[in-house]
Amino acid sequence: MLALFTYPHIDPIAFRIGRLAVHWYGLMYLGGFVLGWLGTRSRARRPYSPITPLQVDDFVFFSALGVIIGGRIGYMLFYFLPMKGLQGFIDDPLVLFKIWQGGMSFHGGLLGVLFALWLFGRRVGQPFFAMTDFVAPWIPPGLGLGRLGNFINGELWGRPTDPNAFWAVMVDGTPRHASQLYEAFLEGVVLFLSLWWFSRKPRPTMAVSGLFLLLYGVFRFAVEFVREPDEGYGYLAFGWVTMGQVLSAPMIVAGVVLLVLAYRVNRMPATNATVP
Numbered sequence: 001m002l003a004l005f006t007y008p009h010i011d012p013i014a015f016r017i018g019r020l021a022v023h024w025y026g027l028m029y030l031g032g033f034v035l036g037w038l039g040t041r042s043r044a045r046r047p048y049s050p051i052t053p054l055q056v057d058d059f060v061f062f063s064a065l066g067v068i069i070g071g072r073i074g075y076m077l078f079y080f081l082p083m084k085g086l087q088g089f090i091d092d093p094l095v096l097f098k099i100w101q102g103g104m105s106f107h108g109g110l111l112g113v114l115f116a117l118w119l120f121g122r123r124v125g126q127p128f129f130a131m132t133d134f135v136a137p138w139i140p141p142g143l144g145l146g147r148l149g150n151f152i153n154g155e156l157w158g159r160p161t162d163p164n165a166f167w168a169v170m171v172d173g174t175p176r177h178a179s180q181l182y183e184a185f186l187e188g189v190v191l192f193l194s195l196w197w198f199s200r201k202p203r204p205t206m207a208v209s210g211l212f213l214l215l216y217g218v219f220r221f222a223v224e225f226v227r228e229p230d231e232g233y234g235y236l237a238f239g240w241v242t243m244g245q246v247l248s249a250p251m252i253v254a255g256v257v258l259l260v261l262a263y264r265v266n267r268m269p270a271t272n273a274t275v276p
Contacts, residue, residue: 006170010152028149032142033064039138048202050121050130059120063135066116067109067142072096074108078243083231106143106220107247113139133208137195143216144188151180158182158226179227186219207262214255220248 013021037060044053051059076096081089089095117131150156158177161168168175194215199208224244229235233243 005168007154007172009154012153024152025146025149028145028152029068029142032145033060035141035145036060036063036135036138039141040135043134043138050126050134051124055124059135062116062120063113066113068104068112070112070115071104071106071109074105074111078105078108078247079230082233104146106146127205129206129209133199133203133205136208136212137192137199139212140188140192140195143191144184147180147184147188151178151184156180157228159228161226177226179223182223182226183220186223187216191215191219204262204265206258210255210258210262212255213251213258217248217251217255221245221252224248 010024012023012025014024014027015022037056040060041053041056043049044051044056073096076089080095113135114132117135118128121128121131154171156179157171158179161175161177163170163175165175167177169178170176191212195208195212198211221244224242225240227242227244229242230244235241236243236246
């Protein structure tokens with residue numbers, strides 16, 4: 001018995017409008033932003049929300065800019081430049097905007113959105129962690145859709161596996177782990193349900209953010225064991241440590257620290273937003 005599923009090499013372009021090609025990867029990000037907008041509008045109606053429903057549109061705009069700019073710059077710094085070098089960028093500087101080539105770095109996107117949330121928090125007079133706690137449960141849907149985009153693009157495949165295993169996907173004659181789908185399930189579905197359930201009640205400030213960092217870091221660190229190491233890096237140590245694990249380990253530590261601090265000081269969410 002061989003792999004039950006053979007990857008069909010899906011066209012990364014969903015449709016065209018004249019000369020404009022609309023890629024599946026871009027549609028996945030659009031879907032993530034729409035779900036995030038709907039989810040945060042719902043959360044903004046809660047009495048302990050740090051922002052009002054009227055402020056959500058600006059909040060999502062700031063967040064989207066942070067994700068896109070940070071995610072693409074992160075990809076260029078963490079992955080493109082180590083593989084292609086500075087000359088590769090000089091030869092084709094427009095590659096910075098070709099998000100369907102190589103995609104986005106989650107860790108870069110995280111740094112970008114954190115900076116955007118800090119700016120927005122200053123604008124509306126809310127603490128930084130009140131903003132991160134507010135948005136954290138609605139980041140996973142975008143992560144899950146982004147991983148589906150990776151699958152459609154046929155990129156970031158897992159390592160070769162037993163062709164008789166039920167999870168094997170045949171890719172160009174090689175049975176592989178569909179690590180993109182593993183991440184879509186863990187980072188998209190499981191992480192969302194965990195944070196949604198946890199944040200149904202008011203929690204100490206930093207607790208939701210800490211749980212997000214902890215769970216994402218654990219899920220990403222675990223999937224890296226069956227995912228091909230990043231091109232240009234290979235294994236960084238011990239024959240198994242990958243760049244994804246190096247970038248995720250600090251998230252696990254930071255998540256634990258935030259959870260401990262949150263419950264030690266027992267601070268509750270800001271409640272000074274006026275809900276109309």
